[in-house]
Amino acid sequence: xxxxxxxxxxxxxxxxxxxxxxxxxxxxxxxxxxxxxxxxxxxxxxxxxxxxxxxxxxxxxxxxxxxxxxxxxxxxxxxxxxxxxxxxxxxxxxxxxxxxxxxxxxxxxxxxxxxxxxxxxxxxxxxxxxxxxxxxxxxxxxxxxxxxxxxxxxxxxxxxxxxxxxxxxxxxxxxxxxxxxxxxxxxxxxxxxxxxxxxxxxxxxxxxxxxxxxxxxxxxxxxxxxxxxxxxxxxxx
Amino acid sequence: xxxxxxxxxxxxxxxxxxxxxxxxxxxxxxxxxxxxxxxxxxxxxxxxxxxxxxxxxxxxxxxxxxxxxxxxxxxxxxxxxxxxxxxxxxxxxxxxxxxxxxxxxxxxxxxxxxxxxxxxxxxxxxxxxxxxxxxxxxxxxxxxxxxxxxxxxxxxxxxxxxxxxxxxxxxxxxxxxxxxxxxxxxxxxxxxxxxxxxxxxxxxxxxxxxxxxxxxxxxxxxxxxxxxxxxxxxxxxxxxxxxxxxx
Numbered sequence: 001x002x003x004x005x006x007x008x009x010x011x012x013x014x015x016x017x018x019x020x021x022x023x024x025x026x027x028x029x030x031x032x033x034x035x036x037x038x039x040x041x042x043x044x045x046x047x048x049x050x051x052x053x054x055x056x057x058x059x060x061x062x063x064x065x066x067x068x069x070x071x072x073x074x075x076x077x078x079x080x081x082x083x084x085x086x087x088x089x090x091x092x093x094x095x096x097x098x099x100x101x102x103x104x105x106x107x108x109x110x111x112x113x114x115x116x117x118x119x120x121x122x123x124x125x126x127x128x129x130x131x132x133x134x135x136x137x138x139x140x141x142x143x144x145x146x147x148x149x150x151x152x153x154x155x156x157x158x159x160x161x162x163x164x165x166x167x168x169x170x171x172x173x174x175x176x177x178x179x180x181x182x183x184x185x186x187x188x189x190x191x192x193x194x195x196x197x198x199x200x201x202x203x204x205x206x207x208x209x210x211x212x213x214x215x216x217x218x219x220x221x222x223x224x225x226x227x228x229x230x231x232x233x234x235x236x237x
Numbered sequence: 238x239x240x241x242x243x244x245x246x247x248x249x250x251x252x253x254x255x256x257x258x259x260x261x262x263x264x265x266x267x268x269x270x271x272x273x274x275x276x277x278x279x280x281x282x283x284x285x286x287x288x289x290x291x292x293x294x295x296x297x298x299x300x301x302x303x304x305x306x307x308x309x310x311x312x313x314x315x316x317x318x319x320x321x322x323x324x325x326x327x328x329x330x331x332x333x334x335x336x337x338x339x340x341x342x343x344x345x346x347x348x349x350x351x352x353x354x355x356x357x358x359x360x361x362x363x364x365x366x367x368x369x370x371x372x373x374x375x376x377x378x379x380x381x382x383x384x385x386x387x388x389x390x391x392x393x394x395x396x397x398x399x400x401x402x403x404x405x406x407x408x409x410x411x412x413x414x415x416x417x418x419x420x421x422x423x424x425x426x427x428x429x430x431x432x433x434x435x436x437x438x439x440x441x442x443x444x445x446x447x448x449x450x451x452x453x454x455x456x457x458x459x460x461x462x463x464x465x466x467x468x469x470x471x472x473x474x475x476x477x478x479x480x481x482x483x484x
Contacts, residue, residue, distance in 0.1 A: 162403055166383060166396050176386050180400060183375040184407050187414040194417075215410075226403050233395040 018103035019111055026115040036084070040077040040120045041127060047073050048131050059136040066135035067196035070145065071152075074124045075185055078153055081120050082160040083177055085112060086168045086231065095168070096235055105228035113161045113224065121153025137200070144199035144209070151212040152192040158216075158223040159184050165230035188215055248326050249466045250475040256459050263456040270449030278442035285439075291355040294348050296443055300450035302345035302370065308338035308454065309373060312380070313405040316398030326462075328394035329469065331401065332384060333461035337454065339377035346370055365416040372411050376404040390469065 030037065051069055052062060089095040098108045128149050129142050137145065163181035167173035195208035278296035285292040312334035319327040349367060350360040361367070380397045387393035470476040 162400075166400060167386070169392070170386055173386075176382055179375070179382050180379040183372045183379060183411070184403065186372055187407070187410045190414045190417070222406065226399060230396065230399050233392060233399060236389075236392050236395070 018101060019107040022098075022108055022111040023114060026112055027118065030115050030119045036081070037119045037123065040081040041123055043080065044073050044077045044124055044127065045131065047076070048135065051135070063136040063138060066132060066137040067141060067145065067193050067200065069135065070128055070131055070137075071149070071189055071193045071196070074121075074128070074149055074153060075156060075189060077124060078120055078156045079160055079178060079181055079185070082116065082157070082164045082181070083167075083173060085116055085161060085164040087164075090168045090234075095231060099232060099235065105231060106224045109161055109165070109224040109227045109231070110220070113157045113227075116161070117154045117157040121157055122150070124153055125149035137196075140202065141196050141200040144205050145196050147209055148192045148195045148212055151209065151216050152188045155188045155212070155216045155219045156185060158219040159188070161227040162223055162230055165227040165234060167234075168231070169234040188212065191215065248324060249329070249470050250473070252326050253463055253466055253475070253479065256463060260456065260459060263452055263459065267449055267452035267456050270445055270452060274442050274445035274449050278439075278446060282439050282442050283436070288356050291352065294352045296446045298345055298348040298352060299443060300447045301341045301348065303447055304450050304454050305338055305342040305345050305370065305373065308334055308341060309377070309401075309408065310405065311458075312338060313398075313401040316401045320395060320398050320402075325469070326466070328398065329462050329465045330458065331398055332394065333458055333465055335377055335381045335384065335397070335401075337457050337461065339374060339381060341454075342370060342374040342377060346374065365412070368415045369408075369412045372415075373408065376408075380404070 048069065051065070055061060055065065086095055089098070099105055101108065125146055128145050132142055132145055160177075160181050162184070163177045164173075166180060167177050170176065191208050191211050195205045195212065198205040198208060274296060279293050282293070282296075284290055312331050315327040315330040315334065318324055319331060346367070349370075353362065354360050380401050383400055384393045384397035387396055467476050467479065471480075
């Protein structure tokens with residue numbers, strides 16, 4: 001990240017080149033740290049494996065709990081991986097450099113959130129049918145589970161960036177981050193599990209997915225703004 | 238430069254001395270209204286046709302719930318004012334409002350649970366209102382935890398103000414989504430009686446209690462804010478004078 005060119009401020013700040021460059025750098029960094037991609041997935045699978053051990057292996061019971069459990073676990077996996085979203089950049093000073101870019105900080109946060117989603121949310125969504133199979137989720141729910149996680153985890157990445165930005169200067173933000181971010185995750189969780197439940201029960205679920213997409217649009221527009229403000233506040237520390 | 242110094246210092250001091258006059262009146266009003274409302278509501282208001290005497294808890298439950306919500310907006314708006322105009326005073330109001338609001342939210346949840354047992358037969362229902370109040374409590378606690386965790390006061394002020402604002406955007410969404418989730422999963426078998434359908438003989442003591450709670454809220458908020466301001470401004474001359482004055 002140290003090779004980011006700081007261009008002289010121009011009157012018309014070009015947004016897209018900065019965004020693309022940042023996205024590419026972040027993506028490269030994420031791919032180099034494969035363990036960081038694997039860990040949330042392993043967490044997701046491990047905790048879900050604990051569920052049958054906890055409640056018993058009855059297929060009916062598992063099928064009933066599957067949509068909610070898969071969603072809650074995806075939510076936890078996203079949140080736990082979010083702690084390090086700005087941490088490395090904060091510690092080596094890159095975050096301060098990013099605030100000095102001629103492009104608004106909004107695009108830097110958007111790029112980082114997007115990479116976070118590609119590295120955690122997208123694999124979780126791709127993995128979800130396998131877990132659905134293990135938890136005996138009815139087949140009608142598979143597609144809906146995938147789409148709802150696909151849309152929902154992107155919102156979670158964006159919303160969680162606010163919490164990560166607010167707590168980046170703290171030494172051990174883990175539980176505090178959870179406390180801050182969890183209430184904000186509630187709508188996504190409700191519509192995500194609602195969609196899957198509707199699909200299993202044989203109802204139309206496009207409305208829930210549309211609301212999830214609307215939440216994503218709102219989060220993409222607003223959450224990076226709030227997170228950018230939070231980064232500026234945290235850097236004052 | 239001199240003006241800026243004056244402005245920064247002057248605002249908390251002006252507030253502190255101004256509210257000195259208000260406090261006794263607010264205290265008096267809240268004590269009178271709350272005692273009248275309590276005696277009227279618990280002793281003299283008629284029994285409810287269906288719920289008997291157990292309904293009387295609304296005289297505490299409803300005002301607390303009102304102020305738990307209003308308190309969040311007071312907190313968020315003063316946080317926003319602080320972020321926009323960099324006012325010390327409004328940050329102090331925001332910090333003072335968080336614990337008060339959390340306590341009121343807890344009171345409304347607790348009284349709701351106590352009321353729920355005789356009327357619904359259970360302490361807890363995942364009803365839309367109850368659930369969103371619970372999440373409101375978490376939002377309050379989040380703001381408080383964040384402001385405690387950040388060691389530098391100014392950064393803590395700004396960070397918790399931002400979090401309060403983000404929560405403001407979320408409250409309507411959370412309420413609507415929980416409402417929608419509830420109606421999907423179970424039909425509306427339980428409905429809280431709407432205050433519009435309440436009998437005047439019950440409504441007036443309730444109104445007295447609500448106004449009394451507002452007065453008490455203002456009183457508590459002012460006292461908290463004043464204490465916070467004194468602590469923050471302890472090095473300034475006026476704070477030293479106030480402290481030496483044996484208040």
